[in-house]
């Protein structure tokens with residue numbers, strides 16, 4: 001398939017690495033929805049699957065290199081983030097900081113969740129981080145409140161019309177930006 005018409009390579013980044021986390025349920029629920037679309041080629045980057053160093057080393061470790069290579073390969077991202085104390089978790093920021101150019105001129109969407117706020121504070125703070133990386137965040141996200149009865153006992157979100165619509169809206173925006181920026185990156189180097 002020609003690059004211009006190939007499905008957009010979209011990575012779903014599962015940001016929580018907490019023992020007992022629900023992030024994997026929510027991330028995989030979302031990834032399964034996204035994978036139903038034939039205009040997206042979906043992969044999952046689960047941060048719990050990487051053995052990152054506890055301090056930032058002078059020389060990137062194999063896990064750091066593997067993560068930034070996966071970011072380089074992807075053309076768009078959906079970050080699945082919980083809210084911790086009105087922000088996103090340290091595990092996510094650590095991984096984001098392991099790449100730089102690899103994020104540039106690519107779109108980012110969000111699936112956020114939390115106990116009370118649907119993770120909206122975390123999502124809005126992540127926008128600032130991605131602006132710093134010359135990425136483009138899409139306006140509409142998917143928010144899951146873990147306390148409103150909309151998830152099962154494993155914190156897997158129930159499928160509702162409202163949620164399906166939120167996912168479609170976000171992915172349509174991500175696809176638009178992803179295809180536009182694919183063309184733009186191929187036409188000229190980014191003006192960083």
Ligand SMILES: Cc1cc2nc3c(=O)[nH]c(=O)nc-3n(C[C@H](O)[C@H](O)[C@H](O)COP(=O)(O)O)c2cc1C
Pocket residue numbers: 016017018020021022023024082083084085086087113114115116117118119146
């Ligand atoms: C350290 C910590 C701080 C939290 N702070 C918030 C918060 O500010 N707002 C919120 O809605 N939920 C908060 N929660 C609830 C989490 O969003 C909820 O436990 C969620 O399951 C965490 O995601 P995870 O299980 O994937 O790690 C917090 C949880 C933890 C562990």
